[in-house]
Amino acid sequence: MQAQNDLIKLYSQKILALAAEIPHLDRLEAPMGTARKRSPLCGSTVTVDLDVKDGRIVRFGQDVKACALGQAAASVVGSAILGRTRAEIEAARDQLRAMLKEEGPVPAAPFEGLEVLLPARDYKNRHASIMLSLEATLDAFDAAEAAASCA
Numbered sequence: 001m002q003a004q005n006d007l008i009k010l011y012s013q014k015i016l017a018l019a020a021e022i023p024h025l026d027r028l029e030a031p032m033g034t035a036r037k038r039s040p041l042c043g044s045t046v047t048v049d050l051d052v053k054d055g056r057i058v059r060f061g062q063d064v065k066a067c068a069l070g071q072a073a074a075s076v077v078g079s080a081i082l083g084r085t086r087a088e089i090e091a092a093r094d095q096l097r098a099m100l101k102e103e104g105p106v107p108a109a110p111f112e113g114l115e116v117l118l119p120a121r122d123y124k125n126r127h128a129s130i131m132l133s134l135e136a137t138l139d140a141f142d143a144a145e146a147a148a149s150c151a
Contacts, residue, residue, distance in 0.1 A: 033144025
């Protein structure tokens with residue numbers, strides 16, 4: 001019974017609501033950078049397209065094929081991503097990882113909505129899926145900056 005209660009807590013109404021309302025859920029036409037990340041454990045994937053101007057994300061699209069936890073993370077990221085710098089995204093990724101794996105604090109604003117994923121700390125097999133959106137965004141950011149430096 002405890003395991004069932006833990007799963008109910010893990011898949012809260014808030015997580016399910018976020019998973020149902022993912023912003024920027026369309027791929028971009030002719031993005032500056034694209035990256036796809038996959039969790040080998042569960043097969044979840046997130047593909048991110050973005051454009052960068054003056055070191056900040058100005059256009060963002062994502063294709064999310066993940067569990068509800070990965071979808072909820074992508075929803076929070078999508079809501080906060082426009083206008084962010086690489087350093088801000090990297091900080092959010094590192095803070096989310098610490099929150100999940102080291103009982104660190106919730107990521108700072110504007111990514112504080114990732115707090116909803118606190119119950120996933122005890123489910124290590126879900127961590128990779130939760131991290132996908134931020135990791136794909138960082139890789140796409142790098143691809144966009146590399147493309148810009150070659151232009």
